[in-house]
Amino acid sequence: MKKLLTAFVGSLALASAPVAISAEATQSLKLAYDADPVTLDIHEQLSGGILQLSHMTFDPLLRWSNDLTFEPRLAKSWERIDENTMRFTLREGVTFHSGNALTSEDVRFTFERLKQSPDFKAIFKPFSELKVVDETTFDLITSEPYPLLLNAATYIFPMDKAFYSGNDKDGNAKAAISKQGSTFASRNQSGTGPFKVTSRQQGVKVEFERFADYWDTASPGNVGKISLTPIKENNTRVSALLSGGVDFIAPVPPTDLERIKNNPETSLVTMSGTRIILFHMNQKRFEPFQDVRVRQAVAYAINQEGIAAKIMKGFATPAAQLSPAGYQGHNDSLATRFDVAKAQALMKEAGYEDGFTITMMAPNNRYVNDDKIAQAVAAMLARINIKVDLKTLPKAQYWPEFDDRAADMMMIGWHADTEDSANFYEFLTMCPNSETGTGQYNAGNYCNPETDAMVDQANVETDLDKRAALLQDVEKRLYDDAAFVPLHWQDLAWASKGSVKIEPILNVMNFPYLGDLVVE
Amino acid sequence: MALLEVNNLDVRFAVRGGDLQALQSISFSLDKGERLGLVGESGAGKSVAAFSILKLIAQPGYIAGGEVLFEGRNLSAMSERELRQIRGNRIAMIFQDPMMTLNPVLTVGTQMVEALKAHRRISTRAARDIALKKLQKVSIPSPDKRLDQYPHELSGGMRQRVIIAIALLLDPDIIIADEPTTALDVTIQAEIMALLLALCEQDNVALMLITHDLGLVSQVTQRMLVMYSGRIIEQGPTKEIINDAQHPYTQGLINALPQMGEPGRRLYQIPGSMPSLSRIPPGCPFHPRCPFVTDECRQTMPEYVQSGNVDVACYEVSKLIEQENRAPEVTP
Amino acid sequence: MLAFLVQRISQALLVMFVISLISFSIQDGLGDPLQQMVGQSVSEAEREKIREELGLNDSFVVQYLRFAGQAVQGDLGTSYFYGKPTLEVIFEHLPATLELVIGASLIIGFLSVPIGVYAAIRPRAWLSKFFMGISTVGISIPVFLTAIVLIQLFSIGVTVNWFPPETGWGSWLNGLFSTEGGMPSYGRGDGLVHLFGTWHSGFFSSDGLRHLTLPAISLASIMLPLFIRLIRAEMMEVLQSDYIRYAQAKGLAPHRIHFLHALKNTMLPVITVGGVQLGIMVAYTILTETVFQWPGVGLMFLEAITRSDIPLIVSYLMVVGLIFVVTNTVVDLVYGLVNPTVKLTGKKA
């Protein structure tokens, strides 16, 4: 079979005659994700898929390394000038795919565009201005001291100002961002990244070719061509890898981890992730949840280890809090607390020995094994006489229900765009406030002004140690208050053929740095 | 030697729960140019008899015994390939319903030409010419047009003419016509029958006419057989049987005709009805309806006896004949 | 003929009108398209703005009238997800589905006729019984199970160790039951040849054909038994008819009787039923396309549903309805051409 396969791949490489690929970048890679990028405009939508695309065809100013530190990319250095200002220096000799050279003006153009983007403007809200100092130097200025300035800067993938300016042949501005209909930017790209899109059939295939003038000549990457096929069905995606149809797949469903690991021809990389999966307990809909003992009882009744081990096949890290390890808010002292007896006692104490019936909703195609997790949770709650009326929905229908807070317990998974704990609290636990936008996803209607104040304070605290202490305290208080039921952080997994060395290019943000990928 | 000779032909239907005897020891013969009538009510086995001559009985039916000799050759022992040389070529058939007999999706021409080509090495053009001639022979108006028409574009009478033309295509020795006019209107019936008769006489073709219509048989055939429950109960010259039927069944059949009764008065009637194949009683199958029934009739099937030129299978008749034969001795 | 076409066209319009009305009226039940279009942390105010831009806040009547007004001009709206006119999206995906359907139809055509005819001519032969048995089992297995089994056997391969591998016969038997795998299990492959417009075909390259094989087989697996049974039943009935006996009485050779006289009459009802079934097949490829990740309209539709891409859903339903009416019409026309006894009117034959 292997022989067949190599012949197969070989013939492919021949068929698609290379145009101009740097000396060693001759390998081709067939990649299967669960979805392909929705658009080529990297500012149209803030999603994993678009960020993955951004890392292929663009380069950020700086990027996260494997150990959650910052690695300079297009910005070769940065220094804090004052409380509100950070000065960046751009790398020299970087060109866009169009051949234009990268300058500070391009960065400013990109920054302005980000502030226009409905999806990204929230991240850049703390920033007041990007001031161009000279061709390669610019200042990034916030209105208040902002501890997460560099985190946000990882979202700046400079775009080719000259390329994206002016009008297209229909008379529409090339820089326009629109969710409806196609725009110039959604069809065309000019970035500085290692790959250029050569052809794209949405929902079917995207093909990339290595950018011959890529600035990072130090990169070990030797992949000249990539074709990305979306395969939504888990089984089919895994089959495609096992049958040799593709070289690299993500995500890998937990059920197949074992099999891929044991297959001598494939290799598997897993990482504990940062996306927390949790249930909110809606105090507004269901009065007993206002009683902290009831909330605690629920928290005690849930066996996070069991879910992680059995349903997630060990492909999740049981969670007792929101912040994953490595985040500033992560509090080591908090542990999962599965104890049915204790939970029953708490229920009794709260006067609900005989239990009650609640409604529960979860998506069934959003998170890994989301529906199965919800079922397991429902079963666990049955042990303390809480009868659960569970409904799982496809994500398209789930979110409207979620917005309506339609059930007493609702599942959500959250990944902090800023890779910072405060982001969790702002969206998931702070008192819902439509003006400030906090608590937008707080489906528990949990409201604790004390912790909210602490989070606000942390958001302007630039002393990282102090800030960490503050956030960890928030985490502890939420834990004691059983503000929600954390389940686990969903792990990440990628699988490839043995010859594709994916391990070095992967990170917890799930942005494979494919430019650096080595294929043997 | 007769052209066609059927000897002790047994036909059975293999159905769940055992075989049904559809024909029992049928024997008759047909001479060149002779016209033979096969009469009986539905279910008597007359069509089965016709079809088993060419071994064309449908699936569950099979020939269980006896022989069919055509010019001395046993048809029932022939291979399919050999039989195909006979079918349509030496012995042609005309079916009851002209609507159902012609293939609805093939033109008249195709269906005529293929019959010719199946038996003769002949070009399509030549075959068409022959077909055209035969169509003229059965007096079909504008025959050249008909060749390219589909069966549904013709009227019933016209279709039966086409079928007669097909039967005559290869100048056969025998035409077996299974109720050829039953599906047609009275006036058309008369026309078709007259045509068939004329053509048979003209070419000296033997005709085996299967019908339930005693009037038709009496007018067309020279000899006739009467069938009941798969047996031939009476056979002989048509005139003799019509004028002086021997078997009680034949008598009843003739007397039950409205024209035999006095208008407005009750008709002669045979009680009961013919049993289905699965319920044929032992002995003479007619005995439950027979006015002359005896114990003998209930037990064994009577042998044929000769009365004049007529063969009859009936104990009553044989008794009468015996009495007649004995009579001269008794009279002083 | 004219009346026939007028009637069919009005029927098509009616179908499309009904479908569009139904699908519009249920759009709220299909979910909120916005969730798929914006990132999670986008604020409610921003969302409201986009909704307003998309016209999602207008009343049903206003939305429908706007849609209908554009539809009359041939514009069925713009897909939220693809950002392109829905018809364009559908026509991009349609070739894949059509090729799958054509592939399956070829399999069905080449297998069902000989098997059906054989089973009708020799109903008692063990081979007929075997085929009929297989076809009964065939219709009893859901297509997604068939598909998975096919992938397991022919894409991934199965290694069997049921027999002692150290013995000669054991390893031979193990080898017999093991499969090599290697057949492509997803997508259409790289060997697509551009034909015209948005039509890329996999028929002209070995890679394309290899990719087509398993999906086409699994799609054919549901319809093939139906066709075999249909042809067998029709043929058996035709074989009972007088004109077949008459053909025998004419002394024709069996092959002419079976393959001209009988088969031609058999195929008439098969054309009607079969043609309609093939039309329906376009709508029934969804399961197969899902399992094999075949980038056709079925998969596109399913994804449109998960994304609440309402314009695309509506257009898909309308196009499928149209395809159904068109195939019906074509089938009736073909039937009218093949069957000399039918005069084309609006009436069903």
Place this chain on the structure above:
Amino acid sequence: MTTATVSRWDRFRESFLWYSFKRDKIAIVSFVVFVAIVLAGVFAPLFAPADPYDLAQINIMNSELPPVWMAGGDAQFPLGTDAQGRDLLSTILYGTRVSLLIGFGAVLMQGALGILFGLLAGYLGGRVDAVLMRIADVQLSFSTLMVAIIVGAVFKASFGNLMFGEIAIYMLIVIIGIAEWPQIARTVRASVLAEKKKEYVDAAKVMGFGTNRIMFRHILPNTLSPIFVISTVQIANAIISEAALSFLGLGMPETQPSLGSLIKSGFDYIQSGSWWITLIPGLVLVVLVLVINLLGDWLRDMMNPRLYKG
């Protein structure tokens, strides 16, 4: 009255149907298997070792145990457990019940719609016929899946999402009923058209009987045998349709699984070693559908070999 029933029973025993049934091994085996599955489904609460609907009995730690004959099996779970730790045997028994319920329910619904519309269209003819059959045509151009989406949305709009667990089964019945009624309506219409021409209908008219009496008392009973045959096949089809819908995530919720949703829920595990979660219910489904189809074939052969024309 008892004598009448006895004689009816005798009549049945003398009938061709019974006779050919006795002689047809496949029919007997199919019937026995079918009855066994139906009984097992109907009396699932009696046979099942556990109640899969009772979440309190489920322990996640017992998940994915293999059947008892394999290494690691537990005698408590004869056929192993699913991914939630439910006893697979019990779940299959309950799932069979749900599948059968949907199968029969959907066919009842199809039957009600199909018979009514088929009778009206066939007997009244003319405009009524044209309109009803056009609706049937349009209906047929939708696959079951599309109907599922539409009906699902309507149900959701009327009952909200939370009721889903309770109404899912009725919803599926309605979906499959609506999606497939034209099949029955066409069969009924075809046989009504044939029956209508028969003289006993004229005889009834000449007697002065009303339209309803003629349609329901005289014609309907004579169309029953084709309806019966097609219904058998339709039950099998309905069960498969339900499985297909469940496979696409539009069927029964996994808390009250049908055979289809059981197969789907185990689907993720089929390649990872826990094959029993999918394959055992899959086998039950295939066997169930197969025996129904075999019985349908047999019935069709007995009653009317012409039926399969659609």
Place this chain on the structure above:
Amino acid sequence: MTVQSAPLVDIRQLEKRFDLSGSFLEQLQFRNGRFTRHQEYVHAINGVDLQVHRGEALCVVGESGCGKSTVARTIMGLLTPSGGEVHYDGERIDQLNGREVLPYRRKMQMIFQNPYASLNPRMTIQQTLEEPVCFHHPAWSKAEVRDQVQDVMQSVGIDPDWGVRYAHEFSGGQRQRISIARALAVDPEFIVADEPISALDVSIQAQVLNLLMDAQESRGLTYLFITHDLAVVEHFGTRVAVMYLGTVCELADTKTLFASPRHPYTQALLSAIPRLEDDRPNHIRLHGEVSTPVNLPSGCVFHERCPYANERCKQEVPRLIGSDTGGQVACHAVQEGRL
């Protein structure tokens, strides 16, 4: 023929057309650049006048498609006439609604051609016979109904014990008896028999004919007897009406008609029946086929096949006029004395 009292059944200028052309859309045709509406009808009966007198058996003969069954079915209300009137016992009945017509349903009954189709296969004989009795006599007790049914079964020679059986358990002749019993069960005075014996075997035909005659005698029935078999007519009928393409071409007493047929078609018909005779009679050969009732010929409907047709026959429709033999004939040749 002497005119007695008022006729029991009187049909006047009865017409029946069947529309062949389908819906409006299907009628549209595109010809010579213009849309035209094109309609096609089957003219099944065209102005038929017939009187059936109490106690007689009026036979209607003709070939298939001549409209004889249509006449029967129109009288019985199974078809609504396109024109003309049907009177029963002096009352016009063709326009009555379902309720008003009920009393006549009891008085007028019908026997059908095909004994295999005229009995409901899903009903026992008992049910088949009881249903109409119950329906028309809602006040009767169960016992009364049963008695009535038993009487009628006995009168047609069916063992009342067979009532629990279904129709398929009987032979064709027995079924036709049951069918007659059903008609008799409601004590009718007028019976339309539509080819009641043509599907039966010869030996059975006599049985059924005898039964019908017995019933006429014992119950004083009046028959309208539809058949294509002239021999039966000769035996059974009081008077005969010969139909061709939807019109009556000759009407006479049976004896008169058979003794001296006047209309050329009647003559041809009579000569066409094969009779048990030794000598072959001279057939009057008709040329051509029966025209279709879709495109009716102008003038006399028979002129295309008539050996005596002249120009007038092609133009003018002949009317039914009394002839010298006492019957009525619709023929120009007869009236002109050419024949």
